[in-house]
Amino acid sequence: MNPSKKNEPTTHQVDGSSTIVTIIKVIVVLVVLIGGFLLAVRLINDRTRGVRQSSRLSHLGGVPLGKDRSVQLVQINDKVYVVGVGQNVELLDTLEADTDWSAEEMQEMKQTTSESPFLESFKQQLDQFQKKRGRS
Template structure:
């Protein structure tokens, strides 16, 4: 249903732009107060020629902008949202036939899920900074695949206020403790992924036998 609405919206925008372009071309070819040409040779008015070129470029840019806005809108709506904005799939990594690791956002947490013959929870990420970093990384990589990475990088170079990306920690915590906790978390996460992959390989061997 959502795709049908998007297609209808795209068709309407393109039809409107084409209609405006056709009318502008008609007005340019036959200006008010002018009838049929009195000479067998077409007039070569530089002003009219430049005006036509300008109108063609203008409507071409307008069509590209409308298409860009519509694609961004459709991509934003089709991020896999379910149950409002509480659950969405933000990315995944295929590992073979019918096997992948997916990252699902539920509320303010990320869940690393192994999808194979069954669905198994591999890890849960609750750290706000890590959730924001992973989400931004996956969305930016998806935009790069869709062709919006160059525009995003160009916009990011504009002289705007830079975000503070330094991680805030409690004053009572030391750097060694924070580093150790994060290292332990990554180690446990990798161990869970390796265990899940080994289980999937064993199941594949049993199925082959």
């Protein structure tokens, strides 16, 4: 035995093909994971499609009134229901949906409701409060 070879560190040569095989395995695993995720999302989307889109039931919109309180408009067949939503759901009114409103008319209605006297008064009071607070 040669004493000089005994103290030399042994080195193992890494085979170039083993790193390529490892990279290919990683890519295959990523493709399988991403494909499984996309398949699961598609299946869930297909199963909930009937719940979201129904020809008999549609949500027309709503207005928040405060924390956990709102008024919602729901159309079922030819009737529009005005529903109050809070800790419980209450029917406020029923309307006939015999008239179809165009998108322009709906936009006009939104603009006129947003310019209510209460809202204007509230904005003025809020501005006054902020001005007083800024002086202090």
